[in-house]
Amino acid sequence: MRDEHKLRAQFRTVEDGAATGLAVLATVLVVAPLVAIFIYLIYKGASSLTWSFFTDVPRPVGEAGGGMANAIVGSAILLALGSLIGVPVGISGGIFLAEFGRGTKLANAVRFTADVLNGVPSIVMGIAVYSLVVVPQGHFSAFSGGVALGIMMIPTVCRTTEEMLLMVPNAVREAALALGVPNWRSVLSITVKTASPGIITGCMLAFARVAGETAPLIFTAFGNVGWSERLDEPIAALPLQIYVYALSPYDDWHRLAWAGSLVLIILIVVAVSLVRYVTSRGVLKGAS
Amino acid sequence: MPEIRISQTQFQPETGSPDGPPPEGAPSYEVSAVRSYLLKRGNSAIADRGFHWLMVLCALTIFGIVVLIASELVVRSQLAWSKFGFDFFYKSFLDPYSNLPLYWDPVNGHFSALPFLYGTLVSSFLALLLAVPLAIGVAVFLTEMCPGALRGPLAFITELLAAIPSVIYGLWAVFVLVPLLREHVNPWLIKLLGWTGFFGADNPTGLGFVAAGIILAIMILPIISSLTREVMTAVPHSQREAVLALGATRWEMIRMGVLRNARIGIVGAVILGLGRALGETMAVTMVIGNSPEIHRSLLANGSSMASVIANEFAEASGDLHLSALMELGLALFAVTIVVNAFARLLVWAVTRGAPASAH
Numbered sequence: 001m002r003d004e005h006k007l008r009a010q011f012r013t014v015e016d017g018a019a020t021g022l023a024v025l026a027t028v029l030v031v032a033p034l035v036a037i038f039i040y041l042i043y044k045g046a047s048s049l050t051w052s053f054f055t056d057v058p059r060p061v062g063e064a065g066g067g068m069a070n071a072i073v074g075s076a077i078l079l080a081l082g083s084l085i086g087v088p089v090g091i092s093g094g095i096f097l098a099e100f101g102r103g104t105k106l107a108n109a110v111r112f113t114a115d116v117l118n119g120v121p122s123i124v125m126g127i128a129v130y131s132l133v134v135v136p137q138g139h140f141s142a143f144s145g146g147v148a149l150g151i152m153m154i155p156t157v158c159r160t161t162e163e164m165l166l167m168v169p170n171a172v173r174e175a176a177l178a179l180g181v182p183n184w185r186s187v188l189s190i191t192v193k194t195a196s197p198g199i200i201t202g203c204m205l206a207f208a209r210v211a212g213e214t215a216p217l218i219f220t221a222f223g224n225v226g227w228s229e230r231l232d233e234p235i236a237a238l239p240l241q242i243y244v245y246a247l248s249p250y251d252d253w254h255r256l257a258w259a260g261s262l263v264l265i266i267l268i269v270v271a272v273s274l275v276r277y278v279t280s281r282g283v284l285k286g287a288s
Numbered sequence: 289m290p291e292i293r294i295s296q297t298q299f300q301p302e303t304g305s306p307d308g309p310p311p312e313g314a315p316s317y318e319v320s321a322v323r324s325y326l327l328k329r330g331n332s333a334i335a336d337r338g339f340h341w342l343m344v345l346c347a348l349t350i351f352g353i354v355v356l357i358a359s360e361l362v363v364r365s366q367l368a369w370s371k372f373g374f375d376f377f378y379k380s381f382l383d384p385y386s387n388l389p390l391y392w393d394p395v396n397g398h399f400s401a402l403p404f405l406y407g408t409l410v411s412s413f414l415a416l417l418l419a420v421p422l423a424i425g426v427a428v429f430l431t432e433m434c435p436g437a438l439r440g441p442l443a444f445i446t447e448l449l450a451a452i453p454s455v456i457y458g459l460w461a462v463f464v465l466v467p468l469l470r471e472h473v474n475p476w477l478i479k480l481l482g483w484t485g486f487f488g489a490d491n492p493t494g495l496g497f498v499a500a501g502i503i504l505a506i507m508i509l510p511i512i513s514s515l516t517r518e519v520m521t522a523v524p525h526s527q528r529e530a531v532l533a534l535g536a537t538r539w540e541m542i543r544m545g546v547l548r549n550a551r552i553g554i555v556g557a558v559i560l561g562l563g564r565a566l567g568e569t570m571a572v573t574m575v576i577g578n579s580p581e582i583h584r585s586l587l588a589n590g591s592s593m594a595s596v597i598a599n600e601f602a603e604a605s606g607d608l609h610l611s612a613l614m615e616l617g618l619a620l621f622a623v624t625i626v627v628n629a630f631a632r633l634l635v636w637a638v639t640r641g642a643p644a645s646a647h
Contacts, residue, residue: 012537023433026425027442030513033506034449037460044463094347100340101347110347112632113354119560119628120357120621121567123594127601127617128357131364138417151353158350174320182332184339212453215569215594218599239455243570246459254463261456271449276444 014017033073034113035273045262057227058241063251068260070227074142075211078221081146082210086153087203091192093154094161094199099187111162114155125152126216134220142228145221149213153206160202164195201275207278208271212264215238238264341574352364361618367611369400376615377401385422392596393582399612401619403580404588407497407590411572412565414501415508420558421514422505424547426574431520432511432542450510458574461503466575469502470494476588488585495577508561515560515635519553520546522639556634565625567620569594595618 015034052067059066092109101107113219125148133144168191176186214237222234223244229235238260248266368376381398383390391400430442474494477487523546531545547554577589578599591599593616604610 012540018541018577019542020433023425026422027429030426030449030509031442031445034445034452036457036464037367037452039463040460074525089346089349092343092616093350096347100343106344107347110350113350113628115632116625116628117350117354119563119567121569121594123363123567123569123597124357124617124621125625127597127614128360130601131360132356138466153337153367154350154353157348170320183336184332187339191533208451212455214453214455215598218598222602239453239570242459243455243574245378246455246462247574257459264453265456268451268453269448272448273444276447 041258041262041265044255044258045260049096049262053259054257057258062248062256066252066256068238068241068256068263069259070224070235071236071238071241073227073229074221074224075238077142077231077235078145078149078217078237079152079207080213081143081231082149082153083203083207085150086206086210087157089150090154090203090206091156091199092100093158094165095187095192097158097162098165098168099191108174109230111159113159118155121215122152122213123218124223124233126219129216129221130219132197137232139232140234141232142218142221143231144219145235145237146231148216148220152210152213153203156206156209157203160205161195161199164198164202165191168194195242197278201278204271205275208268211267212239214243252279294519307402312453313492325436357621358618361614365611365615365618367608368587368615369611371608372399372612375400377405377610377619384427389582391582394600394609397606397608398609399608401616402594403582403614404591404593404596404616405573406582407565407576408594410497410586410590411500411504411576411592412562415504415565416558418501418505418563419509419561423509423557423561424516424554426513427507427516427520428542428547429589431517432538432546437627442516446510446513449506450514454507454570455567455574456569457503457507461499463476466499466632467505469499474498474574477587485584487588488587490585491587491589492591493577495575496588497576497590498591500572500576500592501586502570503575504565505573508564511564512561515557516550516554519557519635519638522553550638553635556638559627559631559634562633563624566627567594567624572597573598593617605612 019288036280052065053069054063054067054072055069057068058068059071071240093114095108097111129144129148129151133147134140137144172194173186173191176190177183181190217240221237221240223240224234224236242257242260242264245253245260248254302578308519331507359378372379376399380389380391380400380402381393391403392398426442426446430439434442440504470493473481474487477498481487484517527545527549528541531541536544570594573595575590576595577591578595581589583590597613597617597620600609601613604613
């Protein structure tokens with residue numbers, strides 16, 4: 001009888017240890033691919049990050065050298081266009097959710113739809129924008145790519161703006177109203193301004209997310225081997241170029257794909273770290 | 289002295305009904321008497337109303353986007369729908385010469401979604417099979433076992449994993465994962481498990497469902513583990529203490545006190561991960577092999593719904609081809625909406641009554 005108890009206790013200790021070990025193993029297995037991806041990106045990409053990578057357009061196949069200047073500029077244009085569409089609409093939606101619609105059925109429905117829209121595959125966004133913008137226009141264009149990216153930014157910006165505004169204490173709003181400030185001024189210059197570090201980081205998060213999107217650009221921005229800044233012409237984009245180069249059979253293009261990925265990932269890591277830094281420091285300095 | 293207007297106020301800043309339940313997660317929002325008095329003074333009512341409706345309009349665009357996407361996809365897929373109807377999703381054609389089933393033949397106008405449905409399902413479930421145990425392991429480690437100093441950096445790393453663009457995962461998979469599978473893992477799988485029929489030796493490229501499943505697993509891990517973590521932190525501390533007080537070991541505490549209470553939310557997290565996996569495009573397109581066929585072997589080339597759209601849409605050979613691809617897109621849209629909505633509801637059901645900070 002005593003032995004049985006002892007055995008049982010031993011078994012439970014072993015079981016506990018095994019569970020701990022498995023959890024640690026899982027964590028290691030999850031961290032491993034990230035480390036592997038980063039090491040490969042730096043190992044393969046760093047050597048190609050020369051000055052000409054940022055200033056040259058791609059050379060024809062077979063010629064060594066060349067860069068991705070057109071893709072970098074193209075990505076910048078697309079992202080600027082996307083932000084122009086996504087950020088104002090997203091922030092306004094967030095203001096509605098936090099300031100005007102708290103607890104209403106409409107606000108709950110909007111919040112739910114935003115979350116669901118966030119999970120819609122980007123390729124579906126791509127074909128929807130294709131039939132909404134590209135088909136009526138009759139050709140692929142930078143404008144349609146910007147629209148696709150902008151639509152994808154709206155739900156993320158909207159939800160983070162709402163969360164940040166909810167953190168602003170009510171006393172701040174009341175103080176503004178007590179001074180006789182109209183409600184719209186109070187929302188824009190007091191509440192939104194108090195939460196602005198958080199809102200800006202939310203926008204950066206959305207920005208970083210769409211910066212790497214490839215699928216919605218395949219049938220909208222389409223890509224371009226040459227230099228283009230026009231909004232009504234197909235335009236190159238960094239992730240699109242990486243995709244094309246990665247599947248090409250040329251070593252020189254593979255080299256460029258790694259370098260382009262390194263640039264993209266640095267951009268994203270900086271954005272995510274900044275977000276983390278700002279949110280960990282407390283979004284609303286001095287307001288609480 | 290400025291005149292203070294007190295009367296004529298139709299402006300109502302608080303549309304929230306006071307008797308409704310308080311919004312989840314938000315700090316309870318009571319309107320103090322002072323505040324409602326100040327708001328009711330009717331200061332610049334027109335500008336305020338205008339601003340209010342502008343914000344409502346922007347919020348409504350989110351509905352607008354969903355409706356626009358759905359209607360465009362429905363309209364543009366009419367051609368394929370009227371030609372094939374529901375057969376599109378489960379019938380195949382027969383090649384008159386070789387007597388083999390034929391699924392996707394743009395040249396002769398045969399379109400069947402069967403191989404793509406199969407490819408999407410197989411790669412997604414393979415990904416879930418690999419990702420779910422790992423994700424729960426990570427979440428358990430981070431919430432219950434991890435020393436405080438490690439928690440921040442590890443959470444940051446999983447966050448980074450979620451932020452890497454899928455095209456970079458694809459690039460890494462093409463040049464690192466696929467060669468690794470081809471040289472080392474696949475021969476071993478074939479030798480060990482070849483008898484089951486799931487690991488045939490007829491694909492020397494290393495591409496295929498296994499490669500797609502692994503890269504998908506890496507990509508959906510962060511979302512599953514971060515949501516699981518959220519749900520686990522929402523379990524009240526008293527539950528853990530009660531189980532520990534009965535003399536349980538730490539693992540028994542996690543199993544009985546935490547995982548059992550959080551199980552609905554964890555299921556929600558897993559379904560959300562499934563939603564991501566179903567629609568993931570670029571990385572899958574780069575490693576799945578892209579052939580519209582159905583093979584029993586998991587090492588064979590396949591194709592998913594998203595990957596066939598990415599590959600063929602820009603150079604579709606005719607209206608019917610385009611329309612069939614649109615219909616695939618519509619199916620993908622509908623499935624991901626349903627899966628996401630269901631998962632969100634499950635996660636909300638668990639985290640709604642959560643304490644503000646459980647740790």
